[in-house]
Amino acid sequence: MKRSNAAKFAAVTAAGVLALTACDSAADDGGSGSGGEESASGVKVGLAYDVGGRGDRSFNDSAYRGLEQAVEELGVDAQEFEPTDGEAESAKVDRLTTMAEEGFNVVIAVGFAYDGAVREVAPEYPDVDFAIVDSEITDIDNVTSLVFAEEQVSFLAGAAAALSTEEDHVGFIGGVETPLIQKFEAGYVAGVAHVDDAIEVEVDYISQPPDFSGFSDPAKGREMAQAQYDRGADVIYHAAGASGNGVLEAAVSNDFLFVGVDSDQYENAEEEQKPYVLTSAIKQVDVAVYDLIEAASEDTVEAGVQRFDLASGGVDYTDSNPELIGPLQEQLDEIKQQIIDGEIEVSEKP
Template sequence: MKKFTVRTIGLSLLATTLLAACGNGGSSDSSESGTTAGKEFKVGMVTDLGSVNDKSFNQSAWEGLQKLQADFGYDVKYLEPQSDAEVEPSLLQFVNSGTDLTWATAATLADAVTNIAKNNPDAKLGIVDADIEGIDNIVSISFKENEGAFLAGIVAASMSETDKIGFIGGMEIPVIQRFQAGFEAGVREINPDAEIVVNYAGVFNRVDIGKSAASTMYNDGVDVIFHAAGGTGNGIFNEAQERFKAGEKVWVIGVDKDQSLEFGNDVTLTSMIKNVDTAVYEVSKQAAEGEFPGGQVVRLGLAENGVGLADTSDINVPKEVLDVVESYKEKIISGEITVPEQP
């Protein structure tokens, strides 16, 4: 088995890329901070059934909106539906109150967003992790998770001592399958004989289920787990932390945000970053400036700096591995390697 080390991949802002991807010639500075055509610009965000403080994609999107508020004085608010039945009413609450742009942060909200957009053609909506094309009042932000997950797979295969590697997903939907597909491909690139154990929790907001799934994997000899499970993934970190305190060395690869900042470097090997915060920030800013890219899907991968590995990767991952990751990143961007989207 080839053993390598990964180098941290710096992630830059997406402003230029987003403008190009949306067909904009550029953005102009607003002379009235936080206003559009003389009125306050209001942005609402509806999470999936997880918390806005999920340490993952909901939190990242909200941080993007908080930065908008800090930079321009926009009025930003969020709602956290507790059941599927509350999703559409939550979105409508923003739309009916005159919110200028309403975000939904997960693919599972796509049907509700589509329905509301069709029934409220004057409303502007955005969705993260879904591809809704051809509806003029919806902008979709989608990521090439498979490309970032491939790099995470390189790290996992290079650092595993048992050659048993785990993947825990939230729900078995296309966006999470892209994580799985890319991760498996990256692992196989380094160690074709590695055993990859896959578990789908079925939910994004159950810490207990994540902890139980991780316990089973670690007990079976898995020593590195990559998760794409939102708040459920917090339970994986909890299990790893308990084992670390007991003298057992196991790893978790975080997702969406640099999860070492929350769970520490004792158990966080690296994290696969999705720049949800920057994407939401830039598209919202465009909307406030009268340049809403409705009807389009903005897809962001390695070439657009939409995905990558956390800047803290070099704490636990040797330089040789990080150099190898960088070389694979360049091959993906050049088109020499095409990362699969299906497991």
């Protein structure tokens, strides 16, 4: 038997989750959003953030940009749901259940940590279109999996680092040592070796499962980056969510190069930080989220796995800092094309 709405809302509140709006126009009216109103498109979207929440300048913020675009261009009603640090799996189940019960006909879970919750909740609401970012679910008819070739773009990040290091010593910092983040590590290390296998690569993870705080601890990110720099690394790439903000702070303090992830972290950086951002290995989470919502508005959502790679433009490196990345682009684009053509195969595992 499903619990009452009141019980589920109580559970969500107890988990410390704050529902926010993605509709800036609604906020202009002084309210907290239009979560209960009828949208112009008839589509009501709920988006549940990963560890760290909105404001990480990385993964979650990319998902938000896609949601915001859908609100502005498609007229959908949207509401955001924030996680709490160290929350139990039941909080994720309650969050998704609340959305489905409250009339959200599109429910998007951002991050592989929602895999179990989506598997539990989605079959109970077959008329709701569920989507999950960074996890493959193939056996539920109303779930779309939005996944990315992180290893391919990380290979380019590694090549860029290898072409930029002056010390023949670079670093990688992962948020939490999971198979997903190991894809970033694998691609990065392989990309460095492709350019020069004599370059030393530092590899560290901030936390180990089931501790996911490694994605939301900038202080630990800064401390770990400082340690890698002290050991000789002069270019550091992170796949650590909001913890990467600490890595960038360390880069500025110590005058080494930073490689961002998921979003264009040059564009998101403070002005004094921008000169230290070599490039970012971006995942077009915003595009994937927007396209899914657009399909929902047209009643054309397809379940199954949607994979975004270099060939499709779903992942890529950024050239926002031309002074640093400009001299490398010809070489990086050649490597990129070799990956697309299958001449270079990038492993997903370290």
